[in-house]
Amino acid sequence: MNFRLAIISSHPIQYNAPLFQLMAQQDSLQIKVFYTWSQSQQGEKYDPGFDRKIEWDIPLLDGYDYEFVENISKDPGTHHYKGIDNPGLIEKISSWKPDALLIFSWSFKSHLACMRYFKNKIPILFRGDSNLIDEQPGLRRFARRIFLKWVYRHVDYAFYVGTNNKKYFLAHGLKESQLYFAPHAVDNERFWQNAQINEEQAQEWRTSLGIGENDFLLLFAGKLEQKKNPGYLLQLVKAIPEKNIKFLIVGNGPLENALKASALNEKRIVFIDFQNQLKMPVVYRMANAFILPSKGPGETWGLAVNEAMACSRPVIVSKKAGCAVDLVEREKNGIIIDPDELTTCIEYLFSLKNDNEKMIIAGNESKRIVSGFSFATIVRNICDFLQFELNKSNFKNQPVKA
Numbered sequence: 001m002n003f004r005l006a007i008i009s010s011h012p013i014q015y016n017a018p019l020f021q022l023m024a025q026q027d028s029l030q031i032k033v034f035y036t037w038s039q040s041q042q043g044e045k046y047d048p049g050f051d052r053k054i055e056w057d058i059p060l061l062d063g064y065d066y067e068f069v070e071n072i073s074k075d076p077g078t079h080h081y082k083g084i085d086n087p088g089l090i091e092k093i094s095s096w097k098p099d100a101l102l103i104f105s106w107s108f109k110s111h112l113a114c115m116r117y118f119k120n121k122i123p124i125l126f127r128g129d130s131n132l133i134d135e136q137p138g139l140r141r142f143a144r145r146i147f148l149k150w151v152y153r154h155v156d157y158a159f160y161v162g163t164n165n166k167k168y169f170l171a172h173g174l175k176e177s178q179l180y181f182a183p184h185a186v187d188n189e190r191f192w193q194n195a196q197i198n199e200e201q202a203q204e205w206r207t208s209l210g211i212g213e214n215d216f217l218l219l220f221a222g223k224l225e226q227k228k229n230p231g232y233l234l235q236l237v238k239a240i241p242e243k244n245i246k247f248l249i250v251g252n253g254p255l256e257n258a259l260k261a262s263a264l265n266e267k268r269i270v271f272i273d274f275q276n277q278l279k280m281p282v283v284y285r286m287a288n289a290f291i292l293p294s295k296g297p298g299e300t301w302g303l304a305v306n307e308a309m310a311c312s313r314p315v316i317v318s319k320k321a322g323c324a325v326d327l328v329e330r331e332k333n334g335i336i337i338d339p340d341e342l343t344t345c346i347e348y349l350f351s352l353k354n355d356n357e358k359m360i361i362a363g364n365e366s367k368r369i370v371s372g373f374s375f376a377t378i379v380r381n382i383c384d385f386l387q388f389e390l391n392k393s394n395f396k397n398q399p400v401k402a
Contacts, residue, residue, distance in 0.1 A: 002028060069089050188310045218291055222304050248269075249270070292315070315366060
């Protein structure tokens with residue numbers, strides 16, 4: 001059976017393009033991606049998290065069928081509900097005659113409109129990564145729960161990315177039988193390729209930054225924004241006097257100037273600007289361990305952790321990051337920390353620094369664990385779902401009407 005799956009996504013991103021390419025290679029599946037932020041096809045765009053324009057250096061539109069649908073919003077973008085407004089979207093999807101519709105994010109005008117229109121016409125599949133980690137009790141939560149239960153009544157099945165995301169879907173009315181695992185992933189293969197060459201380049205880069213062979217280097221890589229809490233590394237610098245424990249912050253963002261000012265007289269902390277995707281397999285290998293000390297709110301996953309693990313690095317991950325419970329196995333590949341305290345993190349850093357064998361084992365465990373969080377796993381699970389679940393559903397062979 002050749003299953004026609006229409007996909008709605010706001011714009012091309014580096015984490016979805018390889019997934020769509022792999023989906024398009026499946027004999028049993030035909031996909032078309034409808035991008036709703038048409039202005040994004042111009043290439044580079046301003047990213048407020050990095051506080052700069054970004055154009056990714058890997059192909060985002062190769063190897064699969066796609067279309068940019070005209071967005072008429074007066075303030076186009078993904079920063080607000082009315083930023084995505086596509087009057088022609090429903091007609092274009094209907095004309096393609098899909099067997100099912102997969103929607104990434106409901107929180108845009110056109111995406112929600114499609115969920116409502118196609119409900120009970122074809123299966124509505126949904127993929128998101130929200131969780132309940134930062135949810136606070138009170139009237140606001142009560143009202144939001146009511147609203148979100150209404151939203152998810154328009155969804156037939158949801159693909160959850162991990163444990164916390166699954167709890168979120170269950171809390172908003174979806175049943176266990178409607179949920180299927182499609183893990184958050186990065187292009188593991190790209191991070192595994194040329195491992196030895198990347199290790200050698202990483203050592204050369206370390207040396208050029210004044211980081212010695214016997215220095216222990218802790219890495220943060222990402223947007224320098226409040227949510228990700230990069231200032232945690234400055235706290236560690238002050239709390240750890242050992243000269244051969246050093247810190248590397250890679251990225252740009254709103255907190256950049258303040259962080260650099262605070263670290264002005266501290267030679268053990270090094271800053272590097274944002275590095276594009278092709279450089280990241282080398283960046284992670286510069287470090288002895290990786291840290292994501294997020295405070296939230298809104299750290300729904302933390303894909304940098306996947307990337308570091310694919311590079312065989314131990315990881316230190318905040319309990320506020322959605323990925324922590326799924327990717328961190330305590331004392332195997334890393335630890336989960338409270339972003340408001342330092343002691344647990346410091347003790348673990350010293351345990352790695354003083355035991356090279358433990359550090360190597362932890363890195364190998366990281367690679368083993370993250371191998372299950374792959375695009376291949378996502379595609380296999382989606383194809384199995386389409387074959388075994390939707391084939392027996394009441395939606396089969398129902399035509400789509402514009």
